[in-house]
Amino acid sequence: MTEQSPALDNLLTESRTFPPSDEFAAKANATAELYADADTDREAFWAKQAERLHWDTPWTSVLDWSDAPFAKWFVGGKLNVAYNCVDRHVEEGHGDQVAMHWVGEPGDTRDITYAELRGEVCRAANALASLGVGAHDRVAIQLPMIPEAIVAMLACARIGALHSVVFGGFSPAALRSRVDDAEAKVVITSDGQYRRGKAVPMKAGVDDALAGAESVEKVVVVRRAGDDLDGEVAWTDGRDVWWHDLVDAQPDDHTAEAFDSEHPLYILYTSGTTGKPKGILHTSGGYLTQAAYTHRVVFDHKPGEDVYWCTADIGWVTGHSYIVYGPLANRATQVVYEGTPNTPHEGRHWEIVQNYGVSIYYTAPTLIRTFMKWGADIPGKYDLSSLRVLGSVGEPINPEAWMWYREHIGGDRCPVVDTWWQTETGAIMISPLPGVTHAKPGSAQRPLPGISAKVVDNDGTEVPAKGGGYLVLDKPWPSMLRGIWGDDERYRDTYWSRFAEQGFYFAGDGAKYDADGDIWLLGRVDDVMNVSGHRISTTEVESALVSHPTVAEAAVVGATDATTGQGIVAFVILRGGAAEGGEGSAGGEEAIQALRAHVAKEIGPIAKPRQIMVVPELPKTRSGKIMRRLLRDVAENREVGDVTTLADSSVMDLISKGMKSGSGDE
Ligand code: WTA
Secondary structure, three states, X not given: OOOOOOOOOOOOOOOOOEXXXXXXXXXXXXXXXXXXXXXXXXXXXXXXXXXXXXXXXXXXXXXXXXXXXXXXXXXXXXEOHHHHHHHHHHHHHHOOOEEEEEEOOOOOEXXXXXXXXXXXXXXXXXXXXXXXXXXXXXXXXXXOOOHHHHHHHHHHHHHOOEEEEOOOOXXXXXXXXXXXXXXXXXXXXXXXXXXXXXXXXXXXXXXXXXXXXXXXXXXXXXXXXXXXXXXXXXXXXXXXXXXXXXXXXXXXXXXXXXXXXXXXXXXXXXXOOOOOOEEEEEEOHHHHHHHHHHHXXXXXXXXXXOEEEEOOOOOOHHHHXXXXXXXXXXXXEEEEEOOOOOOOOOOHHHHHHHHXXXXXXXXXXXXXXXXXXXXXXXXXXXOOOOOOEEEEEOOOOOHHHHHHHHHHHOOOOXXXXXXXXXXXXXXXXXXXXXXXXXXXXXXXXXXXXXXXXXEEOOOOOEXXXXXXXXXXXXXXXXXXXXXXXXXXXXXXXXXXXXOXXXXXXXXXXXXXXXXXXXXXXXXXXXXXXXXXXXXEEHHHHHHHHHXXXXXXXXXXXXXXXXXOEEEEEEXXXXXXXXXOOOOOOOOOHHHHHHHHHHHHHXXXXXXXXXXXXXXXXXXXXXXXXXXXXXXXXXXXXXXXXXXXXXXXXXXXXXXXXXXXXXXXXX
16 A cells, blocks of 8 residues: 555536436336345345356355355356357357457458357367366467457366466566466467557567466467568477467367356456566356346347447456456357557547447547547547447546547437446446436446445545545455465455455545445555556556666656556666766656666556656655655646655655656656
């Protein structure tokens, strides 16, 4: 925890509310009764949600919390997650329904029906089995947004192997640490990917990452960019195998084994407050239950009618729960788009909405703000009348962006659902119900039926209406993480020690109740930044900076950014001799570019600081703790706060002066 408390001062002047239309409410999947149902008997409520899945063996009890904080849901039950997402829809007569309208960035497209998806997943499952991958083994996946990414995840689930998807934008070093931590046996990647109209290599980075990686036996390579790539794809004989050689030769039939409800499904690494990413572990029955339930009630999804599109990448949890598991369990027809939103033009998303008749659209506030910047005339050129529900996730959405989204994308008619959740929660926790809630711009509002959350003060006491504090989850939920891979102690420490006495899960977010008791999220209260909805820890970026030979010390803060939510601002002290310019100097534009490139190499381009400021000193307390709060004041051009606990109070003057002169800025 840092010294700061949640910023509570930006609220609450927002008083507009938007009830659903009578027509929407009349047909909605979820009505107000759902809250009452869940309140009457929580476990019976969740049992009813779980019954919407196919279980080979029914559970004997809904929840076992005796080994808290390690939950067991649907104890004794057995199911196959991939069977639930694919096969059962085919068996129920929906084999010809399109599961995926895939749109490649260069304009190539593929429609894949549930029957075809079943064949692909079976072939891939047989292929993995032929490589010796079995239940409990780990498979790392670094792929662009192509159908094979989804097929690969489902193939793992089908044979009980855990996938660990690593975002394509992560560096070789980041991939390697994840491969090592999970001891992945197989890595699945592609030759290259299309990014902003260009084919760029992918496997080359994976090769760098895997040099000497002991656990890795095979690398399976999807051909995506092919001849569009410059040069040959390097090949390690005996280790590397083309996806098409391996998978296409397999039979398209595979008998799915039922696994225990608590069988591990996947690991997904996320930034914590230390430099080492945490491998968040999710299991099968409870996870799939809540992913499917929330997808159905929050987006009002109607199978066979809606065309759903979640714009996330499978490298993040939103892609796991709301592209793969939730929608497919619910027999969605969905759009999967490979590329960037402005390739080849800034109307690409709206063109896709128009072409496929997208009715549910789920994206992140940072993208909404980018669309705002590009101008309302761009979506204005397309027919968006098929849309009926809009969703937001990843960071607090400012009321202005919320209103713009509702007006210019939703034609003033679509409910907007602001969904709060985390990698750790596995599925949506706090959100309006589109057919029930009188939506407020900027508020996630209420825990979903079956979920319990509270805003508490330092002592864990719930704050009254209009009060602010920390967001906690005070009751276990089906899709909760089951731990951190290989580190039970860190799991307890990170989430359960802050309010150990009360047994609350500490989410790391600040929040506030309004006069009606609705929840407004205020951002992280720990050393985690949220840049374009991506979690990046300040410590991780600091370690990357300090690993550069010219840097002696570094402090990193997340500063408010109009587009990306937060931007990364770094303050560095250069090693003797490297900082020629004296106090507050920029240390030279070249040196700064080199540092930014170094961070991109260590972590990935998403972690590149927006700004690097070379400083002579860092503000520290007498015990040597860096006071990030003061640096944040500087980075956000605010009056610098209380400096009385600083060991040397003149330090801030030096830093502020350097900052105001504009040096270090890009
Ligand atoms: C933030 C993404 C406000 C929050 C699903 C959380 C949000 C972190 C919202 C998790 C929202 C996510 N309003 N803040 N609707 N959704 N967050 O693990 O700080 O990538 O703790 O999961 O994003 O990020 P993660």
